[in-house]
Amino acid sequence: xxxxxxxxxxxxxxxxxxxxxxxxxxxxxxxxxxxxxxxxxxxxxxxxxxxxxxxxxxxxxxxxxxxxxxxxxxxxxxxxxxxxxxxxxxxxxxxxxxxxxxxxxxxxxxxxxxxxxxxxxxxxxxxxxxxxxxxxxxxxxxxxxxxxxxxxxxxxxxxxxxxxxxxxxxxxxxxxxxxxxxxxxxxxxxxxxxxxxxxxxxxxxxxxxxxxxxxxxxxxxxxxxxxxxxxxxxxxxxxxxxxxxxxxxxxxxxxxxxxxxxxxxxxxxxxxxxxxxxxxxxxxxxxxxxxxxxxxxxxxxxxxxxxxxxxxxxxxxxxxxxxxxxxxxxxxxxxxxxxxxxxxxxxxxxxxxxxxxxxxxxxxxxxxxxxxxxxxxxxxxxxxxxxxxxxxxxxxxxxxxxxxxxxxxxxxxxxxxxxxxxxxxxxxxxxxxxx
Numbered sequence: 001x002x003x004x005x006x007x008x009x010x011x012x013x014x015x016x017x018x019x020x021x022x023x024x025x026x027x028x029x030x031x032x033x034x035x036x037x038x039x040x041x042x043x044x045x046x047x048x049x050x051x052x053x054x055x056x057x058x059x060x061x062x063x064x065x066x067x068x069x070x071x072x073x074x075x076x077x078x079x080x081x082x083x084x085x086x087x088x089x090x091x092x093x094x095x096x097x098x099x100x101x102x103x104x105x106x107x108x109x110x111x112x113x114x115x116x117x118x119x120x121x122x123x124x125x126x127x128x129x130x131x132x133x134x135x136x137x138x139x140x141x142x143x144x145x146x147x148x149x150x151x152x153x154x155x156x157x158x159x160x161x162x163x164x165x166x167x168x169x170x171x172x173x174x175x176x177x178x179x180x181x182x183x184x185x186x187x188x189x190x191x192x193x194x195x196x197x198x199x200x201x202x203x204x205x206x207x208x209x210x211x212x213x214x215x216x217x218x219x220x221x222x223x224x225x226x227x228x229x230x231x232x233x234x235x236x237x238x239x240x241x242x243x244x245x246x247x248x249x250x251x252x253x254x255x256x257x258x259x260x261x262x263x264x265x266x267x268x269x270x271x272x273x274x275x276x277x278x279x280x281x282x283x284x285x286x287x288x289x290x291x292x293x294x295x296x297x298x299x300x301x302x303x304x305x306x307x308x309x310x311x312x313x314x315x316x317x318x319x320x321x322x323x324x325x326x327x328x329x330x331x332x333x334x335x336x337x338x339x340x341x342x343x344x345x346x347x348x349x350x351x352x353x354x355x356x357x358x359x360x361x362x363x364x365x366x367x368x369x370x371x372x373x374x375x376x377x378x379x380x381x382x383x384x385x386x387x388x389x390x391x392x393x394x395x396x397x398x399x400x401x402x403x404x405x406x407x408x409x410x411x412x413x414x415x416x417x418x419x420x421x422x423x424x425x426x427x428x429x430x431x432x433x434x435x
Contacts, residue, residue, distance in 0.1 A: 008076035015060045015088060018192070022052040025185045026178055040106045047102030048178060054095030055172060055189065058165055059196030061089040066203045067211075067249075069304070077306040079431050093137055096168070100134065130171030136164035155260075162200035169193040211301060214240045216275055218252070218296040221289070225356035227281040228324065229289055230267070232274045233298055240300060242270055243310050244335040245328040245430075248302035250277065256291030265327040265404075265430070266303065269334035275300070276331075280324040307402065307430040308332065309341065314400045314426075318393055319345040320384070320413060322405020326357060328430055329404065333364050333371060341370040344393045348376045348384050348405065383409070386416030396422050404430040 026048065035045040064071065064085040067078065075081045100119060107114035121128050143157050172179055172189060179186050202210050216233035224230045240248075247265040252258075262285060268276030281287050309317055309332050321329050326347060333345065345365075349355055355375055365371045374392055376384045390396050401417060403410050410429050417427055 007073060008080070011071060011074035011081070012084060014074070015057070015064075015084065019053050019056040019060060019088075022056055022185060022188060023049060025182060025188060026052060029178060029182055029185070040109055043102050043105040043109075047099050047105075050095040050102060051099035051172070052189070054092045054099060055168060056192055057088045057092035058096065058168065059192040059199075061085050061092060062161070062165060062196040062203075063199040064088070066199050067301075067304070072304065072306060078304040093141060096134055096137065100130070126171055126174035129167045129174070133164045133167035133171060136160060136167070140164070159204050162197070162204055165193075165196055165200065169197070214238060214300040216298040216300055218254075218292055218294055218298060219274055220294065221292045223290070224278070225354065228356060229279050229281070231277045231279065231289075231292065232268075233277075233300075234274050236297070239273075240275065240303065242266055242303035243308045244270060244331040245308035245310075246303035246305040246331075247328070247430075248277075248300050248304065250301075251299045252289075252292060252296050253299065254293060254296030256293070257288050257296070258285055260285055261301070262286075263304075265331070267327045267330040267334075269331060271335060278324070278327045278330060305430070307404070307428060309343070309402065312400050312402075312428065314398075315339070315341045316399045317341065317343045318389060318396070318399050318401045319343060320348065320389065320401065320403045320405065321346065322348045322403075322409045323350070323354065325403075325405035325430070327404075329402075330357060330361075333361055336364065336368070336370045338368055338370070343371050344389075345371060345373045346376055346384060346389060346392075347373060348378065348409070351377050351379045383412070386413055386420050389413075390420055396420060400426050400428065402428045402430075407431065 034041075036042045064081055067081075071081045072078055075084055104115045104118045107118045119131070121131060140157055140160060143154065173186075173193075179189055215236040217236050218231060219234045220232045222230050242248075245265070247263050249261050249263050251261045264277045264279055266275065267278040268274060279286055279289060281289070305328075307328055309319075319329050319332070329345060336343075345361065347355065347358060347361065352375075355377075358373070358375055361371070361373050365373045376388075378384070386396075393399070396417065401422065403413055410431065414427050414429065418424065
């Protein structure tokens with residue numbers, strides 16, 4: 001594994017270690033033969049382990065949600081940070097769900113009524129806090145996975161995770177447990193709880209004050225293709241520096257448009273005076289972008305992402321763009337200079353009407369030897385394949401491959417490239433899912 005890949009996995013390892021440290025402290029307190037001496041005691045021990053690790057991971061998911069740029073280096077980009085956020089969040093939920101079930105299992109050995117009573121609200125408020133926290137998480141998870149809410153309706157529900165975490169924190173510190181009996185365990189869990197609440201406050205409660213944003217003024221908005229708009233913005237104060245291929249979170253503040261924050265890839269070159277976004281109408285939010293007017297203020301957070309030809313050391317590259325996935329490649333192509341790059345760009349669309357930027361890209365390719373463009377229409381040729389790219393580019397060996405497009409296309413091509421002998425570390429994709 002390359003040093004870069006090792007660095008990009010450190011984040012995962014770090015979160016896992018921080019989540020398992022409570023178990024090491026818990027293990028040192030009482031011998032295992034005592035912890036698992038009989039079924040009743042074993043169920044309690046399993047419940048304790050699930051609660052400790054689940055709570056530690058819950059804290060880490062709130063920290064990962066802050067979008068701090070330092071995390072990108074240790075996960076391999078913000079999209080990977082969000083993948084980790086989702087995975088660790090799911091594991092935390094499962095563990096916290098099993099926490100009371102294991103404990104209730106002890107009472108089930110006595111009677112069903114005893115187990116049921118344990119799981120219902122009572123006069124014991126520390127236990128009630130834990131139950132309410134878990135119920136809150138269950139509702140939020142159901143809304144996320146099973147109810148098809150739009151992003152702007154889903155986002156406010158996600159903000160209640162901080163409340164669930166606060167209730168869970170009250171639960172673990174108020175009930176008599178190993179946390180109350182062990183100073184090291186108490187201080188460690190207290191530190192994680194404080195870290196999680198601080199992260200939640202930074203991102204959700206006071207994000208408008210703490211999170212750095214650049215203010216831009218919408219200079220022009222033009223429909224460059226069917227349901228595709230190009231927005232050009234000029235900085236009101238400081239200009240944001242970025243690497244070609246990166247993306248930003250943007251909110252527009254004007255009449256007729258929502259103030260929701262959404263991620264968009266930058267399509268302009270870092271050398272341009274104006275910041276450019278190329279956006280396709282895909283939902284309720286983007287459908288209102290044609291209401292944008294000149295002079296509307298845009299608040300821009302970023303830049304984020306490691307999907308760039310500049311970040312990859314190898315200058316022999318293959319770019320594969322599907323539809324509006326051409327956006328980050330526009331930024332890269334527009335910034336190309338005579339720096340020794342040898343790039344094949346596959347511009348894949350459904351039909352020729354969608355080749356919105358082919359003329360501009362053709363002009364860029366004729367200016368020098370860095371870029372060669374191949375257009376591919378699926379209506380005429382079917383879906384593009386790894387074998388076609390291999391033949392057209394005269395081999396894949398010694399080249400890095402960058403892919404951005406519909407999820408199905410990216411998944412299929414990555415699988416095909418791997419089957420053709422390309423190692424995973426040479427395949428880079430821009431995948432970003434908020435939900």
